[in-house]
Amino acid sequence: MRVNVTVNGSAETVDDVWEGESLLYLLRERMGLPGSKNACEQGECGSCTVYLDDVPVCACLVAAGQAEGRRVRTVEGLAEGGRLDPVQEAFVEAGAVQCGFCTPGLVVQTHALIARDPDPSDADIREALAGNLCRCTGYEKILDAVRLAARRKATA
C-alpha cells in the first residue's frame, strides 16, 4: 500500500508498504532514517521513540498505515540549521552515551519532557524516562544530561 506522511517537515510518499509493518520499519528500512533504533519491537525499551503529531510514541507499536496523513519527527529532525538540539548537546557534554543504542529514544523523550516541563524534578525525570531502557545502565549520566538540558533551556 501507499503511505503519505510528513517526516521531519518533509512530505513523503512511500509505496509498497506491507500492511502489517510498523512505522519503525517504514522509517528505517524504507525511508533511510536509521536514527530510531530497533531493539525490542514490543514497546519495552523506548529506543524507537519518535513524535507522532507532537506526541512521543514507540514507533515499533504504530502501524505504518496509521501514520497516513500525519506528522512524524524523529531524532534526525531535532537538530536545526546544522546545530544539535540543546538536549543532544547536553547528552554529549554529560557523557550520557555509552554504546549509544538507547540514546536516540532517550533524546526524543527528554526533548518532549523539557518542552512540557522546563524544570522537572528528579522524580519527574525518572517517571518520564521510565519507558526507556539503557542496558549499559548509564542512568546517572543520563539524569545529569536531562538536568543540564533543562538548565540550558531555562537560561536560553
Next chain:
Amino acid sequence: MDFLRPATWADALAAKAARPGALPLQGGTDVMVELNFDVRRPAALLDLSGIAELRDWEEDGPVLRIGAGVPYARIIDELGARLPGLAQAARTVGSPQIRNRGTLGGNLGAASPAGDGHPPLLAGGAAVEVESAARGVRTIPVGDFFTGVKRNALESDELIRAVRVPPAPGPQYFAKIGTRNAMVIAVCSFALALDPVRRAVGTGVGSAGPTPLRAAAAEEFLAARLDWAGRGPLDAGVAREFGELVRAAAAPIDDVRGTAAYRRHALSVLARRTLGWAWDEHRADTAREAS
C-alpha cells in the same frame, strides 16, 4: 493482509460487518507486538485510530462516556479527579509512550485477565457500549463482558464504541504487584470503590483468574460491616476478613510472573491496604465537611 482505514464510525461498523475477521487496531500497543513477532497474521487490520468520535469523552446523564480511542494519558489528565481508581490504574500502564497510545477500548478488546483497566471498571460499575451495523447499540455490564482468557462478549460484527462509568461517588483505589513501576504486566492487581451514599462496595481483581473478576462475597461483607455513618476507625478484624474473602474469590494459576499461592496472598494484602487508604479518605471527607 488488508489495511482498512474507515474515516467514520458508520464506515467502521460496515467494514467490520463485511470483514468479521478484521482485527481492530487502536493504539497498537498489543496488536503490533503480535504482528512484529509474527504470532498473529489477521486477514485484515481495521484501523480505528482515525475516527474522531472515538477520541472524545462526554458526560451523558449520570455517567461518563469515554470513547474507546481515548488514550490512558488523557484519562489521567482529564478524568483523574472524577475517576481516581481508573486514573491510578492508567498510571501503571506501560510507560509514558505506551500511555500516549494505549486505550481502554484496546484493553477491553484484548480482554487479557491482566489488563490494568479492567479492575477499576469492575469496581466502579462500568458498562461497555458496543455496536454493530445490523443490530445497533447494546450495553454490556463489564462483569459480563469477559468470557474467558482473552475472550470477550463481542459478536464478530461488533466494535467497542465507549465505556460508560459513573463518576466516583466516594474513595477509589488501585494497587498492582510487579517487579518495577513501569512496563509491568500485573502479577496481580486489585481495585476498590466505596459508595458512601448507597453504602456499597465495588471490587475488581486482575491477573488472578481466567478473566478479571469481582469479589462479590467480599463486597457484601464489607458493605454490611463498615461504619459508614459513624466513620470510626477501621476495624482490623473486618479489614483482615475482607482480605481473606478477596483471596477466596481469586482463581489464579502458577505462571512465569508468579505462583498461585503468592497471588492469593498478595491479593489479601492489596485488599486490606487499599481498604485502609479508602477508609482514611472517607473519614477525612467528613472532617472536611465538618470544618
